[in-house]
Amino acid sequence: MAISTTTTAGGAGGDDPEARATAIAGEAPPAADADRLTIADRTGLLRRMLEMRGIEQRAMTLYRQGQVPGSFYDGFGQEAVSAGAAFAMAPEDRLCILHRDLAAHLIRGVEPERIFAQYMGRMSGLTDGRDGNVHFGDHRLGCVGMVSMLPDMMLVAVGMAMAFRMRGERRCALTWLGDGATSRGDCHEAMNWAGVQRLPVIFVLENNQYAYSTPTRLQYAVDPVERAAGYGFPGVSVDGNDVEAIFAATLEARERAIDGGGPTLIEAVTMRMHGHAAHDDMAYVPDELVDHWRGRDPIELEERRLVAIGVDVDSVRAEVAAELEQALARAREHPMPAASTAGDGVFCEGKAQALGDGLGPWSGYA
């Protein structure tokens, strides 16, 4: 397991985040946690990552064709972070999913068809065109859609965990945040509050080296994973491109959380392989950095493992491709929202509906 404690994480590259990133990412891929993850689990993880990439690549094309309005963000190269973390969460857990974390939506049970429709501003049962691109979450599946202001959702996740503790429920909340988001006051208020109340919440710090064009060295002097200790809970760094390592770290954090052990900060060290959004050519990123990480693609990494144990990954790829073609075709059939409804639903007129449960993909919850 490529989990290092904050101390050794600090050791790996010390205060130079890029050096650390390379150091940690350079570690050997961990053996699969065989006695926990079944082959079906591991194939499921691969499938979700393939779906995420496939959906985002097609959406990027749709954007360039003018069929996706506004702007478009993707998580190319970071698929392992959302897939691995969300896979460890139980149906009754609650998530706030961020803008590079599409695989988490898929794992909770959002169909690709509806995601395409969301991107195109069509009726989707997600935001029905009221909000765009990655700003969604299916509350029936236990997720609160993110707001743009980062990392506001950390406080929402802490609040969900607070309610679980008040009601004595063995449940956990999880949210992601970026390296840039660590500079916001809300990040501190959330980590401090979670620490002082020892709440069952997991923060996955998706350290992809950049906040838009801003490198981490302009964002902080010391890697934020080191801050967890100052809030009274563990901070661990994992290889953000190793989906099984992220799964294992999250599962461990979840067990601690529901046993009353409090929060965990998991830093997933990865790299944003595309621009901040579709319009950004990321000219500000040194080529070597991109090259280094291109050699560590999270999907290829997991595929190599599965091929080694005889899984036919080509047919998985083929199935996903076919599935997405059909999903996109169906999504195009979704109607655009009617202009006459633009003013509806600012307020809830009926009864407040709490979040529902998502899927429990991991065989451990089956």
Next chain:
Amino acid sequence: MAISTTTTAGGAGGDDPEARATAIAGEAPPAADADRLTIADRTGLLRRMLEMRGIEQRAMTLYRQGQVPGSFYDGFGQEAVSAGAAFAMAPEDRLCILHRDLAAHLIRGVEPERIFAQYMGRMSGLTDGRDGNVHFGDHRLGCVGMVSMLPDMMLVAVGMAMAFRMRGERRCALTWLGDGATSRGDCHEAMNWAGVQRLPVIFVLENNQYAYSTPTRLQYAVDPVERAAGYGFPGVSVDGNDVEAIFAATLEARERAIDGGGPTLIEAVTMRMHGHAAHDDMAYVPDELVDHWRGRDPIELEERRLVAIGVDVDSVRAEVAAELEQALARAREHPMPAASTAGDGVFCEGKAQALGDGLGPWSGYA
């Protein structure tokens, strides 16, 4: 010198702030930093503390007599924190002074007469009745008056330090903050920004065990001095009732700051010996805690030192008492602001005037 690094500070009582407080405060009073502080310096420190206490005691009486409108806050028992820190700052340095730090205003050169007038809502050259009680600062003396929202002034102090660095000036900014204020997002944004830009700024964390009625254990899980490391700069804990220890810690931090060594977080461990404000009987504070700290009064502690080297502290006390009587008498003569001026000065009509210099009380700056 009762300065312990974060590590040993953490050692002293670990994660139980009250235990830590007692532990640190229990240490023997340090010998005076003889080769730095002259007897005149040390007597000056005592005088400022006596003035602070004398002014606040008289003001509290005025408040109860209805001559001070609104509410009234004091720093009884914490006089060493503002006196020791402000005394180490040069005239060209800049300060944001908080609500328990009256001695800092005196050290910068604000006359007691004007402070009484400020409390009574009279013309004072400070806020002229527009703002009340501790919400003032004489910008001609290098100080920005605090706003209520805590700890907003930390960011202002960081910004001043940023300007010093941009202009290549060997100057430093300093502000205080309370234990409760450490929970606000602005505290994090300020410490992170100061750390990433290595700015010449000093944060004096005035840990007086309570935020209004809230004990530190509901405010944080780990003493905030431990967080400094996570921002990339030193955090030190000192006996907040030892004015010479605070002076020495601040002087050391200032030298580091103007030499380009970046920020310092100084935790002054002390106790709020009065209620949060005049109306608060602090029934929520355990008697033992108050009793323990009553035996460690910062003024008596410094007096014992000075008596030991032959200073006639009684006459200092007498001089201060006489001075304050006259100051109060003159303050009563200050006119109330004219109602007709209530709307004036919302905007600056002339040229923007930058902050001026304060006094350099320490003989090292003479």
Next chain:
Amino acid sequence: MPEMTYLQAITDALREEMRGDERVFVMGEDIATYGGAFKVTEGLLEEFGSDRVMDTPMAEAAIVGTAIGAAVVGMRPVCEMQFSDFVACCFDQLVNVAGKMHYRQGLAVPIVIRLPSGGGFSGGPFHSQNPEAWLMHAPGLKVVAPSTAADAKGLLIAAIRDPNPVCFLEHKNLYRRIRGDVPSGAYETPMTARVAREGDDMVVITYGGMVWSALEATEDLEGASIRVLDLRSLVPLDEEAILEAVRECGKVVVVDEANATCAAGAQVSSVIADRGFEFLDGPIRRVATPDVPVAFSPSLERALLPQVEDIRETCRELLAY
């Protein structure tokens, strides 16, 4: 019907709802052990325990943000800002997370933010503000501001039961000064306007603390029959009641304690100027605090906040129009 103060009525509403609905809990700074800066939550800790009466860290964004999180998993948080002025510190969570949630994704956020507001006691620039207009300008937030003890209880209960985020403005100057008969048990006051006094020569439209100033100012004004309309709710705004009053009275004075520009009073005035123009027998006068921070020194504060005499003078002039 027991008589109680405006403050006691608020406490009573909290107690009723906490007894009747275990999902309801209160959170804020110094509200448990200390009972709140104004003692509104005094006694609740003893009855309901520290989970449902929670002393929080000093972190306003976190208070609102965690309340949102608790609400979407089924709780009914009631947050106290120690002073309404501190709402600026959680503004983003309130307007961007809570306010836009239901429109964006059909997820309701049943939270209440209690905001002790207003001046008149030398609180100075940071303890005297009236932030309601900021909140009214944020889609998705309801905003109520009771003036009587009975309405304070009924509107707070209605706010707690509302599936939406509700900002509850409680005027500090009414806490102990205003008392009245308050029905026992739980009841909801509708978020509509109330005629505080009948009249048909002129109407003074206001809310919160200024209702009492308006009543006093117009009590006996050259025998004129002056109606006082207490809006009670600012979002939703009872435009029909406003227009009815204009139709029946013809002359209008709108009174705000908040800073004048873009205040609630500006909105009321613009609604009348648009939809009630035909009924107007004169200009729509406004009385409000000028665009100046609320000063500390009594003479200055009095000069800034609308006084009974200011309202009376404005009404007298308009009657003569």
Next chain:
Amino acid sequence: MPEMTYLQAITDALREEMRGDERVFVMGEDIATYGGAFKVTEGLLEEFGSDRVMDTPMAEAAIVGTAIGAAVVGMRPVCEMQFSDFVACCFDQLVNVAGKMHYRQGLAVPIVIRLPSGGGFSGGPFHSQNPEAWLMHAPGLKVVAPSTAADAKGLLIAAIRDPNPVCFLEHKNLYRRIRGDVPSGAYETPMTARVAREGDDMVVITYGGMVWSALEATEDLEGASIRVLDLRSLVPLDEEAILEAVRECGKVVVVDEANATCAAGAQVSSVIADRGFEFLDGPIRRVATPDVPVAFSPSLERALLPQVEDIRETCRELLAY
């Protein structure tokens, strides 16, 4: 006179002031290496270096708070919010620290906050807001909102030279769509209203992006002579120009892109209803975005934001009144 876009005019103003006054510097997220999300600061890093063109951490409260600190020790910071929507994240520093400073202690805070605002390109609820009314309701802040390239440059220079905190609203939809002759060199545009087109049958009062919609909507409306008043500055608000227009035109439509309740348009309308009542030949109509977050999907967004056709329809009705 060189012709340039609204965006280029803003860049030009920054360059002029940075060349002319070494105290002036720009700070914000992604403004240096990347040149800003909208490329407004492109090229400045190369000319002025990384101290005066500063990429900051992603922390809006810190951007405003540190700017205040730098300003009071003699600098002239110009801050960029990546989108005006994020002003909610630094609201407290802006309204409580910057806005109240001079009144409380006579200390000037010469900072400028650039706020790329407005919708019309499927930015959704968090990238399309018009926050000006929140800022107008905060005493001590000036608020300007240019509509032309020449005014964008002149008002930004005036804002930078102003000793007070100035919120500079630059409408994203004008950045590249609007171009015009812009005087070279430094000049200040006064914070007063401008007649965008003469006329005396009716006046449309607006500002920012809506000026162009108003001009288009009233270009040829049944031959009526319709004046368009471009406020340019919201604080200070040019009440005399507003009242003069009302006196000369008699009929008024006030247009806002912001959510209607307590918007700038509500303030303008209430000023007219109070001080300009005698001149009115009809109700004061308002066109604004309803109190709904700005939706993402084009059909919904169009239905919410005021369209040329909406303005034209309202004017047509009022002309017939």
